Amino acid sequence: MTARLPWPLAYTVSGDDCSSPVPLGYTAPLTEAVRSLAELGYDGVEVQVREAGARDAEALARTVEAAGLKVLGVGTGPVGAQDRLTLTDPSPDVRRHALHRLLGAARLAGELGVPVTLGQSRGTFLPGLADMQRLWAGRAVAQLAAEASDRGSRLLLEPQSRANTSLWNTPGEALAVIHCLDAPAGLVLDTHHLDAEDVDVVRAVTDHAGSTGCLQLAAPSTRGPLSVGDPRLPALFTALHEGGFTGWLTLEHTQDGDSAKAAARSWTALDAAAALS
Secondary structure, eight states: OOOSSSOOEEEEEEOOTTOOOOTSSEEEEEEHHEEEHHHHOOOOOEESSSSOGGGGHHHHHHHHTTTTOOOEEEEEEEHHHOOOOOOSSSSHHHHHHHHHHHHHHHHHHHTTOOOEEOOOOOOOOOOOTHHHHHHHHHHHHHHHHHHHHTTOOOOOOOOOOOTOSSSSSSHHHHHHHHHOOOOOOEEEHHHHHHHHTTOOOOHHHHHHHHGGGEEEOOOOOOOOOOOTTHHHHHHHHHHHHHTTOHHHSEOOOOOOOOHHHHHHHHHHHHHHHHHTT
């Protein structure tokens, strides 16, 4: 972590199983990405996976740890983004396939001893199917949370904007689902998605820091790398401190054509802001 941040600092990377680099993560292959991020001072990575499972944990950990970093979380964005598999697809076969992939990610996370996150693979509503789709998603998320818990992991549910999913767009909506689960679960808060839903970012972190396992950061408006002098960062750090946040921070943003420069820029902005909080 930076000299002043008390929480582990991660960067989004693509697992080797992804069909292409995730657009909001480091664009290089995993081995190259972790080496560069370690040189910049990051503590770990949040690995986005597409079809990886428990069998892949040893190789993944070996690659990341060889650079001196840790896997801090397993993300599932490519399940929906790259293969269009969602928990609310009208096709039962697609829903089963989506859940199978997500359960595999939960088993991978369990082997690594880290949380698994769920975002856009929840899907979007179709006319006349919203009630049924909500039921399908709720049942699948309950199964996913139970599997994660049984494997020594924990599900983190990410409120995302309506541009990505019809389900659970605000922290309050996501927490309502979490409170109905029989397994422990928490939140991922993403500054971009909160902004897109007109949710005050600092207020959301203040209110939900204790329920949040990960805070994902990007520059406002552009969703690009962070900039030195971003006025929200010191306030966010204060909210995390006062709320008893015990998770990790992840940079999840566009790369502006050069991941090494983007990662360095965000790291510098966070270190400068930490000095002011």
